[in-house]
Amino acid sequence: MMWPSKVWEHFTYFINMVKSFIISPSSKSITASESFYTNQILYSQEVNEKIEQAVKSGNLWNVICVVRYIIQNMSRNPVRIAMTGDSGNGMSSFINALRLIGHEEEDSAPTGVVRTTQEPAQYFSSKFPNVELWDLPGTGVTAQSMENYLEEMKLDNYDLVIIIASEQFSSNHVKLAKAMQRMRRRFYVVWTKLDRDLSSSPLLEPQLLQSIQKNIWENLQKERVKEPPIFLVSNFDPLSHDFPKLRDTLKKDISNIRYTDSLETLSGICDKSINLTSSLKITMSHMYGTDDLQKSFETYKKSFGVDDESLQQLAQRTGTLEMGYRAIQFQDLHKMDWRLKFLMCFPVDMFFKFLAYWWWFGLWNFVVRKFRHQRQRLIIEIVTQDTKTFLRRVLKDNIFPTEVL
Template identity: 45%
Template sequence: MENYLEEMDFSQYDLIIIIASEQFSSNHVKLAKAMQSMRRRFYVVWTKLDRDLDTSALPEPQLRENIIKNILENFQKEGVEKPPIFLVSTFSPDSHDFPKLRETLTEDLYSIRYDGLFRTLSHVCEESISKKVEFVKGIIKENNLTKQFKISDPNNLEECQKVFQENFGVDDKSLHQVALNMRHPQVIQDHQQDGWTMSLLHYLPVGAVNFVLCCFASTHRQQARALDEAAEKTMENLNKILKDILLP
């Protein structure tokens, strides 16, 4: 089993289906435990249910209950949480748990496809935001907000906000254009927090991430803190927009 887990490299898979029949062995349990430790999504599919029904004197409901109970008892001994369990027979694809298995599999594959894309885009955007944060922090540290962003008075909050909104494409005109291209325009809105306003814009076609920050303090430390808060809020709202765009 140890060699099997290493050779198969299950960490590369999004979904694993553990298939068993006749008996649920210790190897099945080890495999399930490994999946759980790697945070892999997995099902247990008990096959050949028709043969179990033919050879057992128990009625189907009681037989099904016994099979599931046996699987769960084996899991509980090893601390494995209950996964989706399906009892099926290939001779009866429209009976037992086969329809439920198809439905669950379809939903999960759909979710995996979009979750993967979401995670990728979110990671790319987060890196972009982090780079911008470091860049602006350098400007703050050098006291070059006026030179770099043409702000005549960095302590003028209204001017600071206006200049950064125009520079990063989150002014009213840009936000309005993005809202027209989204199914739910209300996703893009102003967020009030601790006396400052931050707006977010995401250009889907080029995958660009833009954010605006406004420095509401006179010291570099307070400006950097405001920047971190803006970046964190930007990422939160960016994820909401990505989900809205990617998930029908």
């Protein structure tokens, strides 16, 4: 009488072991973008719906066209850059110098020894097309009201923030930098009155520059702020010191905000849509699963648009035949997931076929169905991951305009 109970005990142990092998890792969620510009994409219901419909169609060319259309439309939106810092640090003068215009010109930012900017003021420059430069009122506040300043200035509504400093890198500057890091915003630190420092310091220029940078970095490091780009400039000499480097960096980051960040955000939305489609297929496989794994595998590839025929058509449409788009093959499955390798191995396969024989009168049907479903699930997960990886690659290869590459 002990024999059946021992068999059951060993069989239960085996099933539990299999279950431990086939627990699926949770998929990564989409993280918030680093700019207000791309947050407009992330929180647009219309964009999410368009991408979800394109993914459901199983035609990657449709997805590429939708993403390309969205990025082209978004690229017409202005990138918003804010200048902030303590009052008297030369924010308005810096904006004029960045725009390469004099303080006396008609549309220049007003400057002076007293606080001249009372409300956020918007400026434009032909040097940075379709970019809004915002001159914000200086902090000029106590440490206790810094949070109020951040809220009042709505700094989370800007794509890039330039923290202006001079004479000293104050606690307010550090708090601003810390806030930017917390809000996942790109930001620079710009020291604006280098001409005054050079004329009054006993140090040689290389030593002075190193001293200023070291002071900024040490203050940020104390608050565990990762080192941002730091530029040392003179507002009265907009063609020397770090100004050329600053303009080049700014142009590159504007392009990244407009294209690279946008594509990353849209790729994340694509991933989410693919995961939703995958979850539906996993649910359906529980009801309509089959023992013919190769047939199921080909069906899943085709439904996601990553079978050989679909990829060949995509390569023709995108003009990227030389890139050799190739679908994963059935014989490669066991190399891609050790859990699936275990469930597809001959001894395990034969054991469950044995349990499925008619003479058990359906005693093990639930276990057999569970086994079939888990194999199907792992195959779907592999195809899902392959689709996400491939789609990111093909979007990067086919979305950016040539001037961005």
